[in-house]
Amino acid sequence: MKLDAVGITNVTYPVRIREKGGALQNTVATISLTARMPSRLRQSCVSVFTTVLSKYRQDMHATVFPELLASVRRELEAEQAGLTMAFPYFLAKEAPVSKTSSLMEYDCAFEGTVGRRNQLFVRVTVPVTTLCPCSKEISAAGAHNQRAEVCLKVEPRGNKFIWLEDLIGLVEACGSCELFALLKRPDEKFVTEAAYNNPMFVEDVVRMVAQKAQAHPDIAWFSIGVESFESIHKHSAFAYVDSRDLTE
Amino acid sequence: MKLDAVGITNVTYPVRIREKGGALQNTVATISLTARMPSRLRQSCVSVFTTVLSKYRQDMHATVFPELLASVRRELEAEQAGLTMAFPYFLAKEAPVSKTSSLMEYDCAFEGTVGRRNQLFVRVTVPVTTLCPCSKEISAAGAHNQRAEVCLKVEPRGNKFIWLEDLIGLVEACGSCELFALLKRPDEKFVTEAAYNNPMFVEDVVRMVAQKAQAHPDIAWFSIGVESFESIHKHSAFAYVDSRDLTE
Amino acid sequence: MKLDAVGITNVTYPVRIREKGGALQNTVATISLTARMPSRLRQSCVSVFTTVLSKYRQDMHATVFPELLASVRRELEAEQAGLTMAFPYFLAKEAPVSKTSSLMEYDCAFEGTVGRRNQLFVRVTVPVTTLCPCSKEISAAGAHNQRAEVCLKVEPRGNKFIWLEDLIGLVEACGSCELFALLKRPDEKFVTEAAYNNPMFVEDVVRMVAQKAQAHPDIAWFSIGVESFESIHKHSAFAYVDSRDLTE
Amino acid sequence: MKLDAVGITNVTYPVRIREKGGALQNTVATISLTARMPSRLRQSCVSVFTTVLSKYRQDMHATVFPELLASVRRELEAEQAGLTMAFPYFLAKEAPVSKTSSLMEYDCAFEGTVGRRNQLFVRVTVPVTTLCPCSKEISAAGAHNQRAEVCLKVEPRGNKFIWLEDLIGLVEACGSCELFALLKRPDEKFVTEAAYNNPMFVEDVVRMVAQKAQAHPDIAWFSIGVESFESIHKHSAFAYVDSRDLTE
Numbered sequence: 001m002k003l004d005a006v007g008i009t010n011v012t013y014p015v016r017i018r019e020k021g022g023a024l025q026n027t028v029a030t031i032s033l034t035a036r037m038p039s040r041l042r043q044s045c046v047s048v049f050t051t052v053l054s055k056y057r058q059d060m061h062a063t064v065f066p067e068l069l070a071s072v073r074r075e076l077e078a079e080q081a082g083l084t085m086a087f088p089y090f091l092a093k094e095a096p097v098s099k100t101s102s103l104m105e106y107d108c109a110f111e112g113t114v115g116r117r118n119q120l121f122v123r124v125t126v127p128v129t130t131l132c133p134c135s136k137e138i139s140a141a142g143a144h145n146q147r148a149e150v151c152l153k154v155e156p157r158g159n160k161f162i163w164l165e166d167l168i169g170l171v172e173a174c175g176s177c178e179l180f181a182l183l184k185r186p187d188e189k190f191v192t193e194a195a196y197n198n199p200m201f202v203e204d205v206v207r208m209v210a211q212k213a214q215a216h217p218d219i220a221w222f223s224i225g226v227e228s229f230e231s232i233h234k235h236s237a238f239a240y241v242d243s244r245d246l247t248e
Numbered sequence: 249m250k251l252d253a254v255g256i257t258n259v260t261y262p263v264r265i266r267e268k269g270g271a272l273q274n275t276v277a278t279i280s281l282t283a284r285m286p287s288r289l290r291q292s293c294v295s296v297f298t299t300v301l302s303k304y305r306q307d308m309h310a311t312v313f314p315e316l317l318a319s320v321r322r323e324l325e326a327e328q329a330g331l332t333m334a335f336p337y338f339l340a341k342e343a344p345v346s347k348t349s350s351l352m353e354y355d356c357a358f359e360g361t362v363g364r365r366n367q368l369f370v371r372v373t374v375p376v377t378t379l380c381p382c383s384k385e386i387s388a389a390g391a392h393n394q395r396a397e398v399c400l401k402v403e404p405r406g407n408k409f410i411w412l413e414d415l416i417g418l419v420e421a422c423g424s425c426e427l428f429a430l431l432k433r434p435d436e437k438f439v440t441e442a443a444y445n446n447p448m449f450v451e452d453v454v455r456m457v458a459q460k461a462q463a464h465p466d467i468a469w470f471s472i473g474v475e476s477f478e479s480i481h482k483h484s485a486f487a488y489v490d491s492r493d494l495t496e
Numbered sequence: 497m498k499l500d501a502v503g504i505t506n507v508t509y510p511v512r513i514r515e516k517g518g519a520l521q522n523t524v525a526t527i528s529l530t531a532r533m534p535s536r537l538r539q540s541c542v543s544v545f546t547t548v549l550s551k552y553r554q555d556m557h558a559t560v561f562p563e564l565l566a567s568v569r570r571e572l573e574a575e576q577a578g579l580t581m582a583f584p585y586f587l588a589k590e591a592p593v594s595k596t597s598s599l600m601e602y603d604c605a606f607e608g609t610v611g612r613r614n615q616l617f618v619r620v621t622v623p624v625t626t627l628c629p630c631s632k633e634i635s636a637a638g639a640h641n642q643r644a645e646v647c648l649k650v651e652p653r654g655n656k657f658i659w660l661e662d663l664i665g666l667v668e669a670c671g672s673c674e675l676f677a678l679l680k681r682p683d684e685k686f687v688t689e690a691a692y693n694n695p696m697f698v699e700d701v702v703r704m705v706a707q708k709a710q711a712h713p714d715i716a717w718f719s720i721g722v723e724s725f726e727s728i729h730k731h732s733a734f735a736y737v738d739s740r741d742l743t744e
Numbered sequence: 745m746k747l748d749a750v751g752i753t754n755v756t757y758p759v760r761i762r763e764k765g766g767a768l769q770n771t772v773a774t775i776s777l778t779a780r781m782p783s784r785l786r787q788s789c790v791s792v793f794t795t796v797l798s799k800y801r802q803d804m805h806a807t808v809f810p811e812l813l814a815s816v817r818r819e820l821e822a823e824q825a826g827l828t829m830a831f832p833y834f835l836a837k838e839a840p841v842s843k844t845s846s847l848m849e850y851d852c853a854f855e856g857t858v859g860r861r862n863q864l865f866v867r868v869t870v871p872v873t874t875l876c877p878c879s880k881e882i883s884a885a886g887a888h889n890q891r892a893e894v895c896l897k898v899e900p901r902g903n904k905f906i907w908l909e910d911l912i913g914l915v916e917a918c919g920s921c922e923l924f925a926l927l928k929r930p931d932e933k934f935v936t937e938a939a940y941n942n943p944m945f946v947e948d949v950v951r952m953v954a955q956k957a958q959a960h961p962d963i964a965w966f967s968i969g970v971e972s973f974e975s976i977h978k979h980s981a982f983a984y985v986d987s988r989d990l991t992e
Contacts, residue, residue: 001455001458001459001489001494002493002494003451003454003455003487003488003489004488004489004490004493005486005487005488005489006450006451006486006487006488007485007486007487008483008484008485008486009475009483009484009486010482010483010484011483011925012482012483012832012849013834013847013849014769014770014771014834014847025758026758026770026771027758027770027772028771028772028832032486034486034488037451047926047927047928050846050925050926051926054845054846054847054925054926057847088756088772090757090758101798102794102798103757103758103798103801104730105730105756105757127730129640129727129728131638132684134681134684135684135685135688136638138681138684138685138688139684139685139688139689139692140685140689141637141689141692141693142627142632142638142639142641142688142689142691142692143638143688144625144641144684144687144688144691145638145640145641145642145727146641146642146643146725146727147642147725147726147727147730177728179728179729179730180728180729181729181730181731181755181794181798182791182794182795182798183728183729183791184791185630185634188628188630188631188634188635188640188728189631189634189635189636191640191728192631192634192635192638192639192640192728193635193636193637193638195638195640195727195728196635196637196638197637202254203251203254203285206251207249207251210249211249227257229642229643229725230643231625231641231642231643231691231727232625232673232675232676232679232684232687232688233675233676233677233679234258234260234600234601234623234643234675234677235256235257235258235259235260235677236256236257236258237255237256238253238254238255238256238257238280238282239251239253239254239255240251240252240253240254240282241249241251241252241253242252245250245252246249246250259677260584260601261586261599261601262521262522262523262586262599273510274510274522274523275510275522275524276523276524276584295678295679295680298598298677298678299678302597302598302599302677302678305599336508336524338509338510349550350546350550351509351510351550351553352978353508353509353978375978377888377975377976379886380932382929382932383932383933383936384886386929386932386933386936387932387933387936387937387940388933388937389885389937389940389941390875390880390886390887390889390936390937390939390940391886391936392873392889392932392935392936392939393886393888393889393890393975394889394890394891394973394975395890395973395974395975395978425976427976427977427978428976428977429507429546429550429977429978429979430543430546430547430550431543431976431977432543433878433882436876436878436879436882436883436888436976437879437882437883437884439888439976440879440882440883440886440887440888440976441883441884441885441886443886443888443975444883444885444886445885477890477891477973478891479873479889479890479891479939479975480873480921480923480924480927480932480935480936481923481924481925481927482848482849482871482891482923482925483925497951497954497955497985497990498989498990499947499950499951499983499984499985500984500985500986500989501982501983501984501985502946502947502982502983502984503981503982503983504979504980504981504982505971505979505980505982506978506979506980507979508978508979528982530982530984533947698750699747699750699781702747703745703747706745707745723753730754730756731752731753731754731755731756732752732753732754733751733752734749734750734751734752734753734776734778735747735749735750735751736747736748736749736750736778737745737747737748737749738748741746741748742745742746
C-alpha cells in the first residue's frame with residue numbers, strides 16, 4: 001500500500017531567503033519534508049531527508065526547491081517528494097507621513113512537490129486594519145476597527161517567479177489601512193483617518209484581493225482567507241474564496 | 249463576486265454530544281460557521297449565525313447538523329452553509345490488567361456543508377504509542393518509543409451514522425500500544441511489553457488504520473495522518489494517506 | 497534533595513463549576529497537580545494524582561480544592577500539594593439596547609496549595625475593547641480601537657469566597673467598552689459610541705481595575721495584566737501591576 | 745498610580761546572537777519591552793521602545809542588554825526598564841558514533857531589568873529522552889521512554905557571563921540520553937542502549953541538573969522545570985525546583 005506522504009515535520013532550521021532587492025535575508029523556517037513512498041521503502045527516509053536538509057542549510061531559498069526535492073525523490077526512489085517551508089519574513093517600511101523606517105514581520109511559506117505533480121505555491125499572511133462599514137454608518141462618531149489577517153496563497157503561472165514583496169504589497173493595498181511597526185503622531189493621525197475613510201468588511205477585503213490577483217499576469221491559481229479579530233466580539237469574522245469558484 | 253465562505257470562526261460554546269451508550273456528554277466546542285454568499289448579502293450574517301448557534305446551544309450534536317445548517321442557509325438565502333465543530337471528547341477506559349477505570353480525552357470534530365454540496369465528515373485524533381522497529385532490531389536491549397497522534401477523518405456512506413467511539417476504537421487497535429490515563433504497576437508492565445512486542449513505524453500505523461477503514465462498510469472516504477513525537481529527535485515522523493490515492 | 501513540585505500537567509478533564517446563581521456549569525479543565533516531595537518518594541505519585549482526580553471528577557469545583565489537595569498531600573506524605581485548574585467559563589449576557597441574550601466565554605482558573613503554604617488564587621481573563629485616546633485626540637474622525645485581554649488574578653482575604661461572576665463584572669466595567677457575543681444594529685451603535693466616548697490606554701485599564709480591586713473588601717492581593725492587540729500594529733500594547741508594588 | 749510595567753509585547757525581530765565560538769548567529773526573536781512608569785507618562789512610550797529596538801536590530805545580543813535598557817529607561821524617565829528576548833538557537837552536534845554533524849534547535853531567552861532592580865536571567869529549554877525506571881524494572885523487555893523538555897533558568901553571579909552553549913551542555917548530560925537531529929543506524933543503536941542503561945524519572949533529571957547548577961561557580965540562582973511527554977499517557981509528568989528552596 002503506497003502512502004501519499006511519509007517524512008518528517010516540525011523541523012526548525014535557519015534559512016536564508018533571497019529578497020527582491022537581491023540581498024539574502026536570514027530567518028528561521030519550520031519545515032516538513034515528505035515523499036510518496038514505494039511499498040518496499042527502507043526506513044532510512046528520515047536520515048535521507050535530514051541529510052538533504054543539512055546539505056542545503058547554508059543557502060536554502062525558493063529557487064532551490066525543485067533541486068532539493070529532486071534529490072530527495074532520487075535518493076528515496078520515490079514517486080513524489082514534497083516540501084513545506086514556513087518562516088517569518090521582514091520588510092523595512094516607511095511610515096506614511098514621517099517616513100520613519102521600521103521593520104514589519106509577515107508569515108510566509110513556500111510549498112512544493114516534484115514527481116507525479118510538479119507544483120509550487122507561495123503563501124503570505126499579511127496583517128491589515130478592517131474598519132466596520134456598518135458600525136460607521138449607524139454611529140454618531142467613531143467605528144469599531146481591529147487587526148485582521150489576510151492569507152493569500154498563489155500558484156505561479158508556468159515557470160514564473162513571484163516575489164514575496166509583490167504579494168505582500170498587493171494585499172496591503174486591500175484593507176481599511178495597512179499596519180506599521182512604528183508610527184509617529186502625524187502617522188497615527190494619518191492611519192486613523194485613512195481607516196475611517198475606507199471602511200471594509202472581511203468580504204470586501206477578500207473581493208479586492210481577488211480582483212488584484214485575477215488581474216496579475218503571473219498568478220495561475222489563488223485562495224484568499226481573511227480573519228478579523230473583532231474588537232466588539234470575542235470571535236472572529238471570516239471570509240474565504242478559491243479562484244476556481246470565481247469562474248463558475 | 250460570490251465568496252465560498254463568509255462567517256464567524258473561533259466561537260467557543262458549551263455543547264452536548266450524544267454518546268454511543270445513549271447519554272449526552274457535556275463538553276466545550278470551538279466552532280466555525282460560514283455560508284456561500286449571494287453578492288447582495290446584507291451584513292447581518294454574523295447576527296444570523298450567532299442567533300442560530302444560540303438557539304441550538306442546549307442540545308447541539310452531530311445529528312442536528314443538517315437542520316442547523318439548513319436554517320442558516322435559509323435565513324441568509326445562501327447557496328451553501330458550512331459548520332465545523334471541534335471538541336474534546338471523553339471515554340472511560342479500563343486499564344488492561346487491573347481493570348481500573350479512568351477517563352481518556354480525544355480531540356474530535358464534525359464538519360458539514362448543506363447546499364451545493366451536502367457532506368458530513370467525522371474526525372477523531374487518537375494518541376497511541378509507536379515503538380521503532382529499527383531501534384528494536386539493532387539494539388541489545390530496549391527500543392525508542394513515544395507518543396504519536398493519529399488523525400482519522402471519514403465521510404460516512406450515504407446516510408449512515410458512525411459513532412465517535414467506533415472510530416476511536418478502530419484507531420486504538422493500530423498502534424504499538426494504546427494509551428490510558430491511569431495505569432497501576434501490572435498495567436504498566438503490560439503496556440511496556442505490548443509495545444515492545446509490537447514495533448511499528450508511522451507508515452505501519454497508517455497502513456493498518458487504512459486497511460480497517462477500507463473494510464468498514466459505512467465509510468465512503470477517509471484520510472489518515474500520523475505524527476510521532478520522536479523521543480530521540482526534536483522533530484516528528486509523519487505519514488499520511490487519502491483513500492482516493494489507494495485505488496490508483 | 498526535596499523538589500518544590502513533582503506531578504502531572506496537561507491533564508484534560510470534564511468538570512462542573514458552581515455558578516453564583518447556584519447551578520452547576522459543565523466545562524472542560526486543563527489541570528496540573530503537583531506535590532512537594534519527600535526524598536524517599538515512591539514513584540506512584542502519578543497514580544495517586546490520577547486516582548484522586550478521577551474520584552472528584554463528577555463534582556469538582558473551587559470549594560473542593562482544600563479537600564482534594566489535602567487527600568493528595570496525605571496519600572503522598574507530601575509537605576505540600578498544589579493544583580491548577582484552568583477552564584472556559586460561560587455567562588449569559590444581555591445586549592445593551594436590544595437586551596438579546598447571548599453566551600460569552602471567559603478563561604478562568606483556580607490555583608491552590610495546601611501544606612507549608614495554604615493559598616488560593618482565582619484568575620479571570622476578560623476581553624474588552626480599548627480605544628486609543630491619542631488616536632482620537634489627533635484625528636479628524638474615528639480612533640483606532642481593538643480587542644484587549646485583561647488578566648486579573650486575586651487572592652481572597654482569609655476564608656472569603658469570591659465569585660468568578662463578580663471578578664468578571666469588575667473587569668468588564670474598566671475597558672472602553674465591554675464585549676458581547678451577539679449584537680443587533682442598535683447594540684452595535686451603542687458599543688461603538690460608548691467606546692468612542694470612553695478612550696483608554698492599557699495603563700488606564702490597569703489603573704481602573706486596580707482601584708476597584710483595592711476597594712474590594714475580600715481581595716487580599718491581586719495582579720493585573722492587560723494586552724491590547726493593536727489594530728494599527730502587529731505587536732501588542734501591554735501593562736501590568738502587582739498590588740504589593742502599589743503601597744511602596 | 746505607578747505601574748510595574750507598561751510597554752509592548754509580541755514584537756518579532758531578526759537578531760544576531762554571539763556564539764561561544766565568536767561568530768554571530770542569525771535568528772528571530774520574540775520580544776517584550778516594558779518600563780516602570782512615572783504617573784505623568786506621555787503616551788509616546790511605544791514609539792520610544794520601537795525606536796530603540798530598531799536602532800539595535802543590526803547587532804542585538806545579550807551583552808547589549810544593559811545599554812539598550814539604560815537608553816529606554818533614560819528616554820522615558822522611567823524608574824526601571826525590562827526586556828525579554830526569546831529565540832530559537834542552533835548548535836551543530838556530532839552524532840555519537842558516526843560523528844555525522846547536524847543542527848539542533850534550542851529555545852533560549854535573555855531577560856533583564858535595569859533600574860530599581862538590576863538583573864539578568866538566561867534561560868535554555870533543552871529536549872532530552874527520559875526512560876522510565878519503573879517500566880524497565882517491572883517489564884520482561886523494553887521500557888517506555890519519550891521526549892522531555894528541561895527548562896533551566898539562571899541568574900549569573902555578579903558580572904559573570906554564562907554562554908548558552910554551556911547551559912545547554914550542562915542540561916544535555918542529565919537525561920536518559922540527549923537528542924540529535926540526524927542519527928545513522930549505529931548512532932540509533934547507541935542512543936537506544938544509552939537510554940535503556942540510564943533510566944530516569946523527571947525528578948531524577950531535575951536533581952541532576954540542580955547538582956550541576958549548584959556546583960557551577962558563576963550561577964547565583966536557578967530554577968529547573970522538566971516536562972516529560974509520557975508515551976503511555978496523554979498527560980505529561982512534571983517536576984520543578986527553585987534553588988532558594990534547596991537551602992531550607
